[in-house]
Amino acid sequence: MARLTVNGRVEEFEAEPDTPLLWVLREQLGMTGTKFGCGIAQCGACTVHIDGVATRSCVMPVSSIEESQKIVTIEGLSPDGSHPVQKAWLALDVPQCGYCQTGMIMAAASLLDTNPKPSDDDIAAEITNICRCGTYNRVRAAIHMAAGDKAG
Template sequence: MVEISVNGATRRVDVEGDTPLLWVLRDTLGLTGTKYGCGVAQCGACTVLIEGAAMRSCQLPVESVAGQRITTIEAIEADPVGARLVAAWVALDVPQCGYCQSGQLMAATALLKETPQPAEADIAAAMTNLCRCGTYNMIAAGIRQAADAA
């Protein structure tokens, strides 16, 4: 048994400690907004917030985050920064296929919480998640809009 805090709720999960957090979220807890992309922590589709920092959950053992605050896309709008980003994403029609967008929003939330008024270089450095549709310009525009709305 591993005890984790997900979206403000403490959960006890009956899994091996080395089970990747992604699979605990999706398969054990039914939180399917966090996506599987590459499985090697490169693409960022599986990004969640751990204590406010963007982390890729597909290679993160669940035991390594026991006792830490985990936030998934399902709860991002409860955070004022996350809510502003979601509103910007909708207003600008940022997604195309949408598959990577939960990870993009999580990374963007971590960025704006750390750097509320990011420069273009800050956005480029923080937003390393991949988007097969190439919505990078719209993602950056959404981040700028959400920052300006603060």
């Protein structure tokens, strides 16, 4: 039996120690908001926060995470979609197919936690998630909007 702290709750599960966090979240814990895109930390669809740091969970063995570490997934970013990043995303209707967007939102939220007023260059350097529909310009605009929202 292993334990992780996810969205403020201690979760127990059985999984092989080398199972990536992504698959424990999706399969053992039933939280499918965190997506599988590539399995090699290239696309960022699986982004979650571990102790506040945006982390690509598809290559993170669960055995490497302590129970004391705080994991936040898209399901736990806010209780009702009211995080400033989610609100900005809604205001600008950012998603198209939406599959990459939960990872994109988690990456954006982490960026704003460490850099509340990111420049375009900061965003370009930090938001490296892949979107095939082509939402990048709206992602950029929504991050700026959320930055304003947070400051206000």
